[in-house]
Amino acid sequence: MIVRRSSVELEKLRRSGLLVYQILQDLKAMVAEGVTTHDLEVAAERMIADAGASPAFKGYYSQAAGTKYPFALCTSVNEEVVHGMPSAKRKLKSGDIVSIDTGVLLEGYFGDSAVTVAIGEVNESVKRLLKVTEESLELAIDRTRAGNRLFDVCGTVEKYVTLNGFSIVREFVGHGIGTSLHEEPQVPNYVDRRGENPRLKPGMVLAIEPMVNAGKAETKVLSDKWTAVAKDGSYSAHFEHMVAVTDNGPWVLSRP
Ligand code: MF3
Ligand code: CO
Numbered sequence: 001m002i003v004r005r006s007s008v009e010l011e012k013l014r015r016s017g018l019l020v021y022q023i024l025q026d027l028k029a030m031v032a033e034g035v036t037t038h039d040l041e042v043a044a045e046r047m048i049a050d051a052g053a054s055p056a057f058k059g060y061y062s063q064a065a066g067t068k069y070p071f072a073l074c075t076s077v078n079e080e081v082v083h084g085m086p087s088a089k090r091k092l093k094s095g096d097i098v099s100i101d102t103g104v105l106l107e108g109y110f111g112d113s114a115v116t117v118a119i120g121e122v123n124e125s126v127k128r129l130l131k132v133t134e135e136s137l138e139l140a141i142d143r144t145r146a147g148n149r150l151f152d153v154c155g156t157v158e159k160y161v162t163l164n165g166f167s168i169v170r171e172f173v174g175h176g177i178g179t180s181l182h183e184e185p186q187v188p189n190y191v192d193r194r195g196e197n198p199r200l201k202p203g204m205v206l207a208i209e210p211m212v213n214a215g216k217a218e219t220k221v222l223s224d225k226w227t228a229v230a231k232d233g234s235y236s237a238h239f240e241h242m243v244a245v246t247d248n249g250p251w252v253l254s255r256p
Pocket of ligand 2: 174175207
C-alpha cells in the first residue's frame with residue numbers, strides 16, 4: 001500500500017527535507033582536497049544532533065548485509081556506487097567524485113537526499129556523468145505528477161541516461177518515504193515490468209535516486225558487506241531528492 005500524506009504530514013516531511021538539504025549544502029562547502037570522508041561524517045553527526053534530529057541510516061539493518069549500518073552518511077567515492085562508508089583513511093583528492101547521501105528522522109518523519117560532487121579537476125567525461133545523472137533526476141521530478149504513473153518517472157531516468165550512453169544501476173532503487181525511511185513503492189531507475197505501475201496521487205512522496213555508471217551497469221558488494229562498486233571500476237554518480245505529488249505538481253521537499 002502506498003501511503004498518501006496529509007498536508008500536515010507533508011509539512012513535517014518538508015522540515016526533514018530542508019534539514020537534509022542544509023546538511024548537504026554545508027558538507028558540499030567542506031569538500032576539498034585533503035578532507036576525509038570521516039571529517040564529513042563528524043560534521044554531519046553534529047548538524048543532525050544540533051537540529052534535534054537523529055541520523056536515519058545509523059543503525060539501519062539490512063538483510064543483505066546482515067549488519068546495521070554504522071554511520072550517518074554514505075560517502076561513495078569514484079567507482080563506489082552507494083553505501084560507501086566514511087573513513088579517516090579516505091582522503092579526497094583532485095579528480096575524485098564523492099556521493100554524499102544522508103537521512104534524518106525529525107519528529108517522526110524521514111528526510112533523505114544525496115548529491116555527487118567533484119573534487120578539484122575532473123575530466124570532461126566525468127563532468128558529463130554528473131550532469132546527465134542530475135538532469136535525469138530533474139526530468140523524473142517533472143514527471144512526478146498526479147495522473148501520471150510510476151513507470152513515467154522510472155522510464156524517464158532510464159531513457160535519458162541510456163540515450164546519453166551511460167548505464168543504470170539495477171540492484172538499488174528509490175523508494176517511498178514518510179514515517180519509515182523505505183516505504184512502498186519501490187522506485188527503480190528503469191521500467192521494471194515485473195513490478196506494479198500505480199497511478200500517482202496527491203500526497204504520495206517518492207525518494208527518486210538515479211545511480212548511474214559511466215561504464216557497465218553491473219555492481220558488486222565489497223567484503224565490508226555494504227559498499228557497492230561498479231564491477232568494471234568505472235565512476236558512478238548518484239543524486240536523490242524527495243518529491244511529493246500535489247494538486248499543484250511536484251513539490252521537491254529536499255530543497256528550498
Ligand atoms: N539513500 C539510501 C536509501 O535510501 C541510503 C540508505 S543507507 C542505509 O536507501 F544505511 F540506510 F541503508
Ligand atoms: Co533513499
